[in-house]
Amino acid sequence: MVYFDAASAAPLHPVARQALQASLDEGWADPARLYREGRRARLLLDAAREAAAEAVGCRPDELVFTTSGTRAVHAGIEGALAGRRRAGRHLIVSAVEHSSVLHSADVHEAAGGSVTQIPVDRTGRVSPSAYADALRPDTALACLQSANHEVGTEQPVAEVAQVCRAAGVPLLVDAAQSLVWGRVEGDWSLLTASAHKWGGPSGVGLLVVRKGVRFAPQGPVDERESGRAAGFENIPAVVAAAASLRAVRAEAAAEAARLRELTDRIRVRVPALVPDVEVVGDDTHRLPGIVTFSCLYVDGEALLHELDRAGFSVSSGSSCTSSTLIPSHVLKAMGVLSEGNVRVSLPPGTPSADVDRFLSVLPGTVAAIREKLGVPVEPARAPAGSDxxxxxxxxxxxxxxxxxxxxxxxxxxxxxxxxxxxxxxxxxxxxxxxxxxxxxxxxxxxxxxxxxxxxxxxxx
Amino acid sequence: MVYFDAASAAPLHPVARQALQASLDEGWADPARLYREGRRARLLLDAAREAAAEAVGCRPDELVFTTSGTRAVHAGIEGALAGRRRAGRHLIVSAVEHSSVLHSADVHEAAGGSVTQIPVDRTGRVSPSAYADALRPDTALACLQSANHEVGTEQPVAEVAQVCRAAGVPLLVDAAQSLVWGRVEGDWSLLTASAHKWGGPSGVGLLVVRKGVRFAPQGPVDERESGRAAGFENIPAVVAAAASLRAVRAEAAAEAARLRELTDRIRVRVPALVPDVEVVGDDTHRLPGIVTFSCLYVDGEALLHELDRAGFSVSSGSSCTSSTLIPSHVLKAMGVLSEGNVRVSLPPGTPSADVDRFLSVLPGTVAAIREKLGVPVEPARAPAGSDxxxxxxxxxxxxxxxxxxxxxxxxxxxxxxxxxxxxxxxxxxxxxxxxxxxxxxxxxxxxxxxxxxxxxxxxx
Structure with missing residues (x-):
């Protein structure tokens, strides 16, 4: 089986596995306790926090571990909005954010707040000037992903952060897809991420709140993780997450170049091999490992099923609405074709041969589905009858x-x-x-x- | 080092470790995906849910996995309160609940709801009639722990559940301390628990909502876990949690009898060996592995420190306020001595000899602290001067x-x-x-x- 869905979840990195196993014996106790087992757990937690902060480029006391990227987003947005309630209740998000951001915005709106969605161009990119125009005196928070999870398009985060900073509005960056490749540049205020995207274990997210950013954690009081992430700390997983982030970062530059070559190959060859395909996403500003295309006259679910039978695991449409038939909000916002949509996201280490095999299998797979659906292969016939x-x-x-x-x-x-x-x-x-x-x-x-x-x- | 703080967190059970390691390879993918890795993850998740439901005594579709016991409590209480908003906004909790329950009640009160705290007797037990008296036409939810985390006292859950059922009010049972020993009997409506209390990994809690109970999940929409626990599922940990629950249950009856004998030994011998000690908690209705006592004229933190030096890890005061100096709300509600408080909670498998060694070390440790503090050893002297x-x-x-x-x-x-x-x-x-x-x-x-x-x- 060839797994091409790293943007959804990456297999556990060997370093994460080692770190997890080693810390199962050392990290199970309550780090708030003063006895030996508790102190040992606390040391592990502190070291993991320092390593993660170094990778993010923040101070350790600005970073807490949450139980997922989704929880980090939920807690980050509600905490920042509550912390800035005096400024107002206006929230800005891009139209192509992850569903965890958009659903947080829904909750805010339902509670009487106002939300502005920033549109994207056909490549999925926002423009900093659109953020500038949307900023209001009552804007409490702006959110922008570092890169899109469905099409890989990178956003102009540093420019948007500058625009927000000038207006005194904090910017929350969902860095789930890009943190594996490097720090998020620019003067952002809050950042979220998810460990299982970089080969860390499930159950670990990051929430970074820069010093000086007003932040009021919501929900029941809980003293763990600076009051920002309730519940007993999952220290073995946190240790594994930090260790694997460090490990993937050590190879990030070389691996990014290699994967970029592989996704370029897909970008160029799929339209040549398969008729009526639209490759979507930005050609230049894009993540190394993600490439997305849509195939006219093809049912995405059927295509996924056939690719699975052929040994390839890819995803389709919105990565977050796989159980529904509504086209992805990302493709919708971009205004591109959604049918027969395939996202290929290569895990680090993907062999070049796997990509070639995918390219050799895809044309026949698409053709077979089209044939079953009775797609017209003839060019337009001569006009006849009614206009x-x-x-x-x-x-x-x-x-x-x-x-x-x-x-x-x-x-x-x-x-x-x-x-x-x-x-x-x-x-x-x-x-x-x-x-x-x-x-x-x-x-x-x-x-x-x-x-x-x-x-x-x-x-x- | 002898670890006597199982009520806080138990070391990882060997079965949990095996299950975790085995499922790291099989359970990392997104169970919502239709490709092979996703389907494999889904199978593991479903099997874990069935095993956990069997241990709880509920239907698999009534049980979701959360990221901690604390999160289960938070989500359970807010979901049940919102689901019954039409009935009213009155919440009943016992005075000795875990802080996650009391802090949820605080949030409810701050948002305009009303809360009644049910007092406990000197052993830490509530009376079902107090719940009956507190029930009102606008009561939305009642909460009662199955057993107390600090003193081990078991609560009359089945009786309270009956009283609540008669009034049409759902009862949420925090079963964190007792689920390791067996199912919670009685006609409860919601149940929460935490895997690291039974030797499962950190990062897993359970939330059970019986069919027919009105429940409205709060917070941003998330389709995972029936919409009741946001964030990517931590399947390897969930598998390990379910496997270890099954394993500890297989030995629960025999181990409970053995630990009960050891805690009985402490209950009887500590007051004989150490002057001015009060053993707190119910003598009969109590968990097998927990015993708590308070030592007059002793600083609890100093005692913990000295016991740690002597090789024993125990906890003191409120298990949830270890970083503060306020006496535990549990001891306060019971009206018992809080100074020099020690909770001994034995992990399954604790050797009898460890308990004996603890009993041999304790008297000297307490005496040394008292001596340092200048405790009067003389009996009351003859009266002199002013009255x-x-x-x-x-x-x-x-x-x-x-x-x-x-x-x-x-x-x-x-x-x-x-x-x-x-x-x-x-x-x-x-x-x-x-x-x-x-x-x-x-x-x-x-x-x-x-x-x-x-x-x-x-x-x-």
């Missing part, structure tokens, strides 16, 4: 509405329109994306008795 | 105020009074406790310019 057609794709899931559209576009003359009736949320994204890929004109939406009518004009 | 005396112990920490009282009680005639001025919170508990132990009369408190005047009448 406007209606395709009823109600009740049919993505990619069927787009396939049906492709089947009939040649049946209207140039200048004629096709109206696709669909109640699948993905159509809203994928029909315009198909138009862009095919050089046809997307006219817009029309109300319909059931679902929505998506109108497309044939222009060639 | 009322004032002892100024302002600024002096426990046990000094009590020691000073003991020094002068013989200086007033029978019927005369001593007024001890103290600003140490522990004096409020320890001066009445001393009176009870010494057969003197505690008259009460008097306002004073600084601190409080505690008035004691010599009656013999």
């Amino acid at each position: 406007s057609l209606v395709v009823d794709a109600l009740g049919r899931r993505c990619p069927i509405p787009v396939i049906e559209l492709a089947k009939v576009i040649g049946d209207v003359p140039v200048g004629g329109t096709v109206r696709v009736l669909s109640d699948d949320e993905a159509a809203r994204l994928d029909i315009p994306a198909w138009c862009e890929m095919r050089g046809q004109e997307y006219v817009g939406e029309q109300a319909a008795e059931r679902g929505v009518g998506y109108v497309v004009r044939r222009v060639k | 009322s005396l004032v002892v100024d112990a302002l600024g002096r920490r426990c046990p000094i105020p009590v020691i000073e009282l003991a020094k002068v009680i013989g200086d007033v005639p029978v019927g005369g009074t001593v007024r001890v001025l103290s600003d140490d919170e522990a004096a409020r508990l320890d001066i009445p406790a001393w009176c009870e132990m010494r057969g003197q009369e505690y008259v009460g408190e008097q306002a004073a310019e600084r601190g409080v005047g505690y008035v004691v009448r010599r009656v013999k």
